[in-house]
Amino acid sequence: MKKIIFFLILVILIIMTGCSKKHILNLTRKDGLLNDAVYNFKTDGKYTWIGYGMLGFGATRYDNETGEMKHYTTLEKPGSFYVNKGGVVDIDTDENYVWFAISFGGIRRLDKKTEEWKVITDRDGLASMKVSRIRNNGNDLYIGYFDYGYSILNKNNFIFRHVKIQNSKADKESASLIKFKFIKNNLNYIGTLRKGIFKIFSLNRYEQIKEIEDSDILDFELLNNKIIYSIPNKKNFYRGGIMIYSLDDKTLYNLEDLENIFLDQEGIEAIKVINGNIILFLTTKHGLCRYNFETKDKHFFTHKDGLLKDTHYYSLYVDDKYVWVGFPTGLSRIDKEWVLNVK
Numbered sequence: 001m002k003k004i005i006f007f008l009i010l011v012i013l014i015i016m017t018g019c020s021k022k023h024i025l026n027l028t029r030k031d032g033l034l035n036d037a038v039y040n041f042k043t044d045g046k047y048t049w050i051g052y053g054m055l056g057f058g059a060t061r062y063d064n065e066t067g068e069m070k071h072y073t074t075l076e077k078p079g080s081f082y083v084n085k086g087g088v089v090d091i092d093t094d095e096n097y098v099w100f101a102i103s104f105g106g107i108r109r110l111d112k113k114t115e116e117w118k119v120i121t122d123r124d125g126l127a128s129m130k131v132s133r134i135r136n137n138g139n140d141l142y143i144g145y146f147d148y149g150y151s152i153l154n155k156n157n158f159i160f161r162h163v164k165i166q167n168s169k170a171d172k173e174s175a176s177l178i179k180f181k182f183i184k185n186n187l188n189y190i191g192t193l194r195k196g197i198f199k200i201f202s203l204n205r206y207e208q209i210k211e212i213e214d215s216d217i218l219d220f221e222l223l224n225n226k227i228i229y230s231i232p233n234k235k236n237f238y239r240g241g242i243m244i245y246s247l248d249d250k251t252l253y254n255l256e257d258l259e260n261i262f263l264d265q266e267g268i269e270a271i272k273v274i275n276g277n278i279i280l281f282l283t284t285k286h287g288l289c290r291y292n293f294e295t296k297d298k299h300f301f302t303h304k305d306g307l308l309k310d311t312h313y314y315s316l317y318v319d320d321k322y323v324w325v326g327f328p329t330g331l332s333r334i335d336k337e338w339v340l341n342v343k
Contacts, residue, residue, distance in 0.1 A: 023338040024306035027062075028330030032069045034060055038326030042091040043319035044098070050331070051088030053314065054103045059088050064321070072110070094136045094155075101131040107143070125160035127151050135180045142187065144177030150190065152203070163204055165192065178217060189227070191217040197227060197245075211252045212245055219271045223279060223293060228255075230268035230281075242268050242281070270316035272323075275340055280323065282316040288325060290339060299342065301334070308332045 029036045039053030043064075050060040058073035090101035100108040106129050107120040122129050126143065133144035141153040149165035165175035175192035182188065187200045196212040197220060212229070220229035227245040242255040270282040277294040287302035287310045303310045308327050315326035323334040 023335040023342075025333040026306070026308045026330060027333070028308075031330075033330060034058055034071050034073060036327075036329045037314065038331045039087075039089065039314050040091055041315065041317035041319075041324045041326065041331075042093055042098075043317075043322075044093040048319070048322075048324070048333075049091045049093070049098060051091050051100070053089060054087045057087060059091065059100060089131070090133050092134050092136050092141075099134050099136070099141065101134045101143070103132070103146070104130055107131055107134065125151075125153070125158070127160070127162045127164075132177050133180060135182070137182060137185060137187070142180050144180065144190070145174075146176045148174045150177055150180070161203060163206070165190065165195070165198060165206065179220060181220070181222060183222070189220075189222070191220045191229065193217065197229065209245065211250060212243075218269060221271045221273050221279065223273050223277070228271060228279065230271060242271075269313050272316050272318045274318055274323070274336070278340065280316065280318070280339070282313050282325065284313070285311050288316075288323070288334075288339075301339065306332075307334075 027033055033050070035052045035055060035057040037052055037055055037057075038050055040051040042049045046063060046065050048062045048064055050062055052058065058071060061070045061072070063069070087103060088100050089103045092099045096112060098110040098112065100110070102108060106122065106126055109118040109120060111117075120126060128145045128148045130146040130148075131143060132146045133142075133150075135142045139155055141155055143151040143153060145151075149163050151163070152161045153159075165177070166173070173194075175190075175195040175198070177190055177192055179191040180187060181190065190198050190200060192198070193216050194214065195208065196215040197209050197217060198206045199209060200206045209227075212227070215229075216232050218230040218232060220227055222228075225247045227247065229243055229245070231241060231243060243252060244255055245252050268281050269284055272280045274280050274290070278290060278292050281289040281291060283289055287300050287305075287307060290299045290301070292298070301307055307325065308330050312328055313325060314328065315324075317324040317326075318336065321336055323336055323339050325332045325334070
């Protein structure tokens with residue numbers, strides 16, 4: 001009788017594992033990626049663009065319907081995707097172009113129809129060649145830097161406006177920008193390394209949030225008039241915890257409900273609001289966590305569910321259909337509806 005019960009339990013576990021893995025697609029270099037290390041994603045229609053970070057391996061256009069991949073590599077001739085230094089650290093798209101931020105090489109712009117490339121450097125008006133982030137917002141392209149602040153490029157007339165982010169006029173070191181946050185097409189907040197989070201009021205008018213000043217921000221999101229952000233710990237820069245700052249009463253506190261994530265100095269590498277009160281945390285050791293701020297319910301997605309790995313993540317991206325996770329060894333594409341509803 002015990003053997004029969006054990007066998008039934010085993011069958012149920014196999015069925016459950018198989019069902020969960022149907023919702024997850026894993027891709028590595030063996031499946032056709034240019035490189036195993038995946039740093040960023042951008043979905044544009046049926047395509048998802050994949051970048052490979054500072055290693056300089058170029059980018060891949062992945063067809064979500066057919067699985068076909070087209071690669072744009074650093075081995076091509078100058079004028080296309082040739083990069084002297086650095087690699088793709090961010091990707092964004094608009095109606096006509098795909099834009100690539102190159103860590104030490106400015107910006108590359110790809111025409112979707114003609115596949116012609118434009119190389120944009122400091123000679124064209126960039127404040128620095130060390131580009132960290134790019135975001136399209138109507139006719140403007142917002143450009144973040146590792147060593148300056150940010151610029152706004154008018155895509156119609158190609159005129160740049162520069163904003164140098166500093167704590168004060170006496171501060172000689174500019175902020176290293178890691179994230180733009182727009183609300184209703186207006187830039188409201190930026191997150192930085194070493195200088196915390198800034199509230200943006202208008203061009204050249206900004207204010208550092210004092211309670212978060214001089215903090216290294218790994219990622220942040222806005223939810224219910226709160227800033228939820230991840231910070232590194234003292235032992236390992238890329239591993240830290242979650243802090244919450246209330247914009248209403250200016251208080252700062254920990255997310256105590258997720259204490260079990262931070263065992264052995266582990267923490268959060270990326271944050272994404274996925275739907276309403278539901279937020280995703282990409283942890284350093286415990287997989288992907290879905291957390292509901294209203295019900296306090298949390299669910300972990302790990303290698304047992306089909307993720308490529310449980311540890312050492314590079315990136316988290318959410319589009320209309322999928323949740324994308326980048327690893328040093330490839331990527332996992334997860335059905336968004338399944339992530340939202342699985343118990």
